[in-house]
Amino acid sequence: MSFNSFGHLFRVTTWGESHGPALGATVDGCPPGIEIEPAFIQQFLDRRRPGQSKETTQRKEPDEVRILSGTFEGRTTGTPIQLMIENTNQRSKDYGEIAQQFRPGHADITYHQKYGVRDYRGGGRSSARETAARVAAGGVAQAVLRKLVPGLKITGYMVQMGEKHLDRSRFDRAAILQNPFFLPDAGAVDEWSEYLAAIRKGQSSVGAAIEVVAEGCPPGLGAPVYGKIDTELAAAMMSINAVKGVEIGEGMGAAALTGIENADEMVMGPEGVEYLSNHAGGILGGITTGQPITVRFAVKPTSSILTPRRSVNTRGEEVEVITKGRHDPCVGIRAVPVAEAMMACVILDHLLMDRAQTGGQRGEIG
Numbered sequence: 001m002s003f004n005s006f007g008h009l010f011r012v013t014t015w016g017e018s019h020g021p022a023l024g025a026t027v028d029g030c031p032p033g034i035e036i037e038p039a040f041i042q043q044f045l046d047r048r049r050p051g052q053s054k055e056t057t058q059r060k061e062p063d064e065v066r067i068l069s070g071t072f073e074g075r076t077t078g079t080p081i082q083l084m085i086e087n088t089n090q091r092s093k094d095y096g097e098i099a100q101q102f103r104p105g106h107a108d109i110t111y112h113q114k115y116g117v118r119d120y121r122g123g124g125r126s127s128a129r130e131t132a133a134r135v136a137a138g139g140v141a142q143a144v145l146r147k148l149v150p151g152l153k154i155t156g157y158m159v160q161m162g163e164k165h166l167d168r169s170r171f172d173r174a175a176i177l178q179n180p181f182f183l184p185d186a187g188a189v190d191e192w193s194e195y196l197a198a199i200r201k202g203q204s205s206v207g208a209a210i211e212v213v214a215e216g217c218p219p220g221l222g223a224p225v226y227g228k229i230d231t232e233l234a235a236a237m238m239s240i241n242a243v244k245g246v247e248i249g250e251g252m253g254a255a256a257l258t259g260i261e262n263a264d265e266m267v268m269g270p271e272g273v274e275y276l277s278n279h280a281g282g283i284l285g286g287i288t289t290g291q292p293i294t295v296r297f298a299v300k301p302t303s304s305i306l307t308p309r310r311s312v313n314t315r316g317e318e319v320e321v322i323t324k325g326r327h328d329p330c331v332g333i334r335a336v337p338v339a340e341a342m343m344a345c346v347i348l349d350h351l352l353m354d355r356a357q358t359g360g361q362r363g364e365i366g
């Protein structure tokens, strides 16, 4: 059985472990003739890269991507694109103890129970190092989208970290890439930073919520009933390590609304239909409306913490686990570029499927 791939026409397979020599992604189904340079993909990896600020893990990886196949003279050829990122800063001795014991909240126990064998070094395949490969694949998707849907813009940012919430009245898109939290409010960065420092000092970690928005996505992507784009986006986000909840548009908040409040009313504008609100998050019946696609998800606190937690070992003995090694105190931060990558892959996959089925033809209004 193979469960390391996702996507239908734009198909991504990731491979590799945290402390192996390298990891990467094979992208199959990429359209030919797309201009793509390693530097274009690298910019996305640089945002996810560990060791860049005191707010993330101190494992210092250059995360330099190499394109091994599928391009010629700077353009895709339509053949499989092999992307490789070398692991250079492994410190496997930190993980000696978890060979025999299970970190609470991590995947050690389930990998052991299911497979009976695991590469425990740095969490092996369950480590979020794997998400570097997704980000590289997302870079390829972004390169294709740049050509096929020039106006499309995918933006991820943090909306919550523990008890700190983004004040949406202060939303400033320009601030997002200017601070280590991907926070759209420069004025709140110091407060978030102090809060996280206190969490870290207390030898704990904290959860987060991330929002990803795709603006300029054409209407008509997504296929009812089992290929709804909201289904696929939710699956894509849920597949990111440590994600425990996903919402589209109003999400769980819709449960508190009345039909009057929730209706996204429509009017005819000079360019066609205009929506007066976007509770639906840009998707109706599993198909994009042309409004911004809005996805939010919750990331649990990092399970690897220095505070001793009770657990068991492979011999069935009760033990206390202190997880040493270099860990993100809030894994939600680096999940932001990962989520953007997953969104890019899903949107491109649906764009290609829509072209295959409908040839891009649309029902007319007016």
Ligand SMILES: Cc1cc2nc3c(=O)[nH]c(=O)nc-3n(C[C@H](O)[C@H](O)[C@H](O)COP(=O)(O)O)c2cc1C
Binding pocket: 057, 105, 106, 107, 126, 127, 128, 131, 240, 241, 242, 243, 300, 302, 303, 304, 326, 327, 328, 331, 332, 334, 335, 338
């Ligand atoms: C970008 C990113 C970085 C992560 N870094 C760590 C880490 O340093 N330490 C840790 O224990 N978990 C980390 N995680 C979470 C684990 O990979 C995840 O909790 C674990 O694989 C168990 O899977 P689950 O939480 O999805 O059930 C990270 C997650 C993401 C998205």
